[in-house]
Amino acid sequence: MSFLKRCAVAAILFITIAGVASAQQIDILLKGGHVIDPKNKIDGKMDVAITKGKIAQVAANIPTKNVTKVIDVTGLFVTPGLIDMHVHVYNGNDLGAYIANGQTSVPPDGFTFRAGVTTVVDAGSSGWRNFRQFKEQTIDKSQTRVLALLNIVGTGMFGRFEEQDVADMNPVMTSHMIKTLFPEILVGIKSAHYWGDFTQVDKAVEAANLAGVPVMVDFGEHEPPLSLESLLMKHLRPGDMFTHTFSYGPDKRETIVDESGKVKPFVFEAQKRGIVFDVGHGGGAFSWRQAVPALQQGFKPDVISTDLHTQSMNGGMKDISNVLSKFMSMGMPLQEVIHRATWAPANVIKRTELGSLSVGSDADVAVFNVRKGDFGFTDIRGTKFKGTQKLEAELTIRAGKIVWDLNGIGAPMWDAK
Amino acid sequence: MIIPRLNLPVIIGICCICLTLSAATQAQEIDLLLKNGRVMDPKNKIDAKMDVAIANGKILRVAPGIPSENAKKVVDVSGLIVCPGLIDIHTHVFVGSKPDVFADGILSLSPDDFTFKAGVTTVVDAGTSGWRNFPLFKEQVIDKSKTRILAFLNISGVGMVGNPTQEDLAEMDAKKASETVRAFPDYIVGIKVGHYDGKEWQPFENALEAGRKANVPLFVECHLPQYTLEDQLSRMRPGDIITHSFEKVTERMPVIDDQGKLRSFVKDAQRRGILFDVGHGGAGFWFSQAVPALQQGLLPNSFGTDLHRFSMNAGMKDMLNVMSKYLAMGMSKEAIIQRATWYPAQSIKRQDIGNLSEGSVADVAVLGIRQGKFGYTDAGNNRIEGKEKFEAELTIRDGKIVWDLNGISAAPYSTKN
Numbered sequence: 001m002s003f004l005k006r007c008a009v010a011a012i013l014f015i016t017i018a019g020v021a022s023a024q025q026i027d028i029l030l031k032g033g034h035v036i037d038p039k040n041k042i043d044g045k046m047d048v049a050i051t052k053g054k055i056a057q058v059a060a061n062i063p064t065k066n067v068t069k070v071i072d073v074t075g076l077f078v079t080p081g082l083i084d085m086h087v088h089v090y091n092g093n094d095l096g097a098y099i100a101n102g103q104t105s106v107p108p109d110g111f112t113f114r115a116g117v118t119t120v121v122d123a124g125s126s127g128w129r130n131f132r133q134f135k136e137q138t139i140d141k142s143q144t145r146v147l148a149l150l151n152i153v154g155t156g157m158f159g160r161f162e163e164q165d166v167a168d169m170n171p172v173m174t175s176h177m178i179k180t181l182f183p184e185i186l187v188g189i190k191s192a193h194y195w196g197d198f199t200q201v202d203k204a205v206e207a208a209n210l211a212g213v214p215v216m217v218d219f220g221e222h223e224p225p226l227s228l229e230s231l232l233m234k235h236l237r238p239g240d241m242f243t244h245t246f247s248y249g250p251d252k253r254e255t256i257v258d259e260s261g262k263v264k265p266f267v268f269e270a271q272k273r274g275i276v277f278d279v280g281h282g283g284g285a286f287s288w289r290q291a292v293p294a295l296q297q298g299f300k301p302d303v304i305s306t307d308l309h310t311q312s313m314n315g316g317m318k319d320i321s322n323v324l325s326k327f328m329s330m331g332m333p334l335q336e337v338i339h340r341a342t343w344a345p346a347n348v349i350k351r352t353e354l355g356s357l358s359v360g361s362d363a364d365v366a367v368f369n370v371r372k373g374d375f376g377f378t379d380i381r382g383t384k385f386k387g388t389q390k391l392e393a394e395l396t397i398r399a400g401k402i403v404w405d406l407n408g409i410g411a412p413m414w415d416a417k
Numbered sequence: 418m419i420i421p422r423l424n425l426p427v428i429i430g431i432c433c434i435c436l437t438l439s440a441a442t443q444a445q446e447i448d449l450l451l452k453n454g455r456v457m458d459p460k461n462k463i464d465a466k467m468d469v470a471i472a473n474g475k476i477l478r479v480a481p482g483i484p485s486e487n488a489k490k491v492v493d494v495s496g497l498i499v500c501p502g503l504i505d506i507h508t509h510v511f512v513g514s515k516p517d518v519f520a521d522g523i524l525s526l527s528p529d530d531f532t533f534k535a536g537v538t539t540v541v542d543a544g545t546s547g548w549r550n551f552p553l554f555k556e557q558v559i560d561k562s563k564t565r566i567l568a569f570l571n572i573s574g575v576g577m578v579g580n581p582t583q584e585d586l587a588e589m590d591a592k593k594a595s596e597t598v599r600a601f602p603d604y605i606v607g608i609k610v611g612h613y614d615g616k617e618w619q620p621f622e623n624a625l626e627a628g629r630k631a632n633v634p635l636f637v638e639c640h641l642p643q644y645t646l647e648d649q650l651s652r653m654r655p656g657d658i659i660t661h662s663f664e665k666v667t668e669r670m671p672v673i674d675d676q677g678k679l680r681s682f683v684k685d686a687q688r689r690g691i692l693f694d695v696g697h698g699g700a701g702f703w704f705s706q707a708v709p710a711l712q713q714g715l716l717p718n719s720f721g722t723d724l725h726r727f728s729m730n731a732g733m734k735d736m737l738n739v740m741s742k743y744l745a746m747g748m749s750k751e752a753i754i755q756r757a758t759w760y761p762a763q764s765i766k767r768q769d770i771g772n773l774s775e776g777s778v779a780d781v782a783v784l785g786i787r788q789g790k791f792g793y794t795d796a797g798n799n800r801i802e803g804k805e806k807f808e809a810e811l812t813i814r815d816g817k818i819v820w821d822l823n824g825i826s827a828a829p830y831s832t833k834n
Contacts, residue, residue: 092514093521093557101514103561107523110530113730137514141523261832288830314533314820376824383831384824404730407792414704414799 033073039356053400081118081364099157116366124190175210192218238274282307329387474816502538502780507721536782544571544609595630611638655690698723745803
């Protein structure tokens with residue numbers, strides 16, 4: 001063989017070996033689990049391969065050769081990392097503030113991964129005036145992916161009183177910030193805590209039209225309550241979100257289930273029209289007396305979220321696994337529950353690169369154990385509903401890195417040789 | 418004035434009625450009655466099936482068969498352990514919005530986010546603040562939290578602000594530190610030394626001097642790479658506390674030698690009354706140290722978690738997880754509860770907490786023991802397996818229910834409530 005030929009052979013060999021190596025190079029292989037991936041209509045036993053922070057393959061019986069780490073997840077459910085579409089994480093130490101830069105918000109990482117969440121959407125804690133502080137202080141410093149709805153009020157949720165200031169509801173500045181400055185992070189607009197008429201909602205919709213994003217409305221605190229039918233059928237657009245769906249506080253907020261226990265007909269109409277119903281459990285917004293009859297009558301929320309903040313974290317809400325388990329205890333199947341915390345919210349916030357296990361997407365993955373036993377779940381009124389199943393996050397992976405491992409299923413034994 | 422003539426039987430009768438009435442009134446004073454639990458109260462040497470009555474935020478009575486008729490709320494805790502609220506003597510909770518630091522920064526955590534769900538009612542902050550910024554810590558966190566927060570004061574006046582400032586010898590003022598301890602006797606329980614890279618013993622000596630002046634123990638948090646372990650222990654006084662006891666890092670000699678033997682000078686220190694805290698943290702706990710140490714008789718005196726941003730989602734997780742590790746390593750439940758309640762209370766000279774004595778503040782944890790197959794990881798991501806795991810069912814702080822995992826204190830849902 002001539003020198004050139006030998007060089008060519010060597011080159012071909014090298015390329016072949018490199019090709020084989022790259023095909024076999026898997027960083028993490030989740031083996032033997034039951035994959036639920038609503039976007040891709042997967043609901044069965046499959047393996048999930050992760051490479052360089054991305055989903056490399058989802059298939060049955062992926063070989064374990066040349067895998068850096070194989071984790072046996074037999075008996076567990078493998079899902080896309082959950083998206084919690086309603087949280088308050090603009091944590092700070094302005095002792096005079098309510099949620100914006102205040103202590104009612106929580107830093108996300110202590111709550112998300114241990115519940116299988118990899119993405120949260122802050123629901124209007126900040127407005128255009130203080131979003132940049134929120135970004136610098138929390139978003140840029142968190143391992144959790146933090147997206148946000150920008151409040152139509154410039155100062156966000158600094159305080160109930162300031163949230164009434166119509167002069168500080170600026171659709172143009174709000175839409176500029178979303179469209180021009182932070183389109184990667186800002187996914188919609190929030191309207192909340194307003195005491196007046198429909199002005200705030202209409203301003204939010206105006207800004208949303210300019211920015212091409214949806215609106216989320218927390219529609220309370222009007223005395224007497226404003227018409228819910230008018231909000232859902234006239235003021236909001238298909239794709240807009242109504243949150244705190246199952247709250248019960250009829251003095252300030254019209255309920256979706258009437259006093260005789262019937263779901264109001266316009267609620268079904270609104271959902272058909274494309275209005276998104278979000279749970280937003282919180283410390284004051286989830287009552288069994290609304291949720292149980294609603295589900296019995298066939299009304300299901302589109303998205304299940306927590307409204308995480310300090311007033312909900314230790315109460316009936318606890319975390320998203322607990323909230324999802326509540327819906328399972330009311331009879332919603334696991335697959336539907338997972339859908340409402342993954343692919344459904346990804347669509348609502350128009351971030352369809354999230355919430356699935358499609359090959360090539362960011363490897364944000366949750367692995368759940370479904371505990372069996374006698375469990376109780378409380379609502380915000382301190383009443384209890386019983387269940388026999390409870391979700392528990394075993395393993396959470398964010399961008400291909402293990403960020404939570406409850407029982408060390410990804411770890412070797414301490415005395416192994 | 419007409420004095421009725423009463424005969425003896427009538428007088429006796431009236432007395433009986435009065436006594437019954439007053440007894441009934443006393444019985445009615447119970448706000449919360451925990452019935453049929455296994456009460457474990459190491460201080461009072463109780464480990465038996467008993468009821469615990471709480472009134473006005475205090476422990477009213479601990480006894481078998483307390484009548485429930487006149488209790489405002491009765492919670493059946495059969496099959497569960499009822500013990501004093503747990504005490505975590507190593508945390509970092511001087512949370513603020515400064516990036517990348519512990520003191521007033523995002524590396525510290527809000528205690529309420531983590532404590533109650535793990536049965537903890539008291540935390541001790543391990544020197545995140547010093548004499549300069551303790552007042553800010555108190556105003557910003559201690560006074561705003563539901564968890565009882567005590568503190569070891571850093572000998573460095575600025576606390577954990579990072580290098581080089583926190584290593585400035587001029588800041589390590591024994592007089593100022595001891596004056597601050599005396600100014601806040603209800604909150605500051607000791608002096609902390611740690612995080613110093615120099616060879617001089619001045620920080621250690623100043624911390625000891627401050628401890629002597631204020632009559633409080635020294636809490637040695639290591640991260641003192643130029644000092645040998647033997648020298649540190651030899652300078653400590655009986656009752657002083659060393660943490661990260663089972664760490665295996667380059668900056669401090671481990672307590673177990675290369676042959677797997679507990680070093681003799683460590684045994685001597687233990688005999689002399691030096692107290693060993695776990696201080697798990699992100700790097701402070703290794704099974705390769707803790708297991709042989711336990712086998713050779715070095716039991717931790719307390720289960721400090723070293724809760725902070727980098728330990729919360731790693732092998733540490735929460736205090737019950739750390740306690741469950743010791744369960745898996747073979748320590749008895751009695752020994753574990755002791756080390757989570759009464760022992761740490763004594764070590765910080767706060768005998769008013771960590772017990773269920775009548776008249777003490779009603780800080781109570783109700784713990785379940787899950788049966789199953791569990792895994793626990795250490796700082797090196799090595800795993801140990803166990804068949805039992807602690808779980809916080811109910812946490813009571815100052816007589817109030819602040820955590821109720823399964824709604825055991827809640828009324829069943831009905832359409833009426």
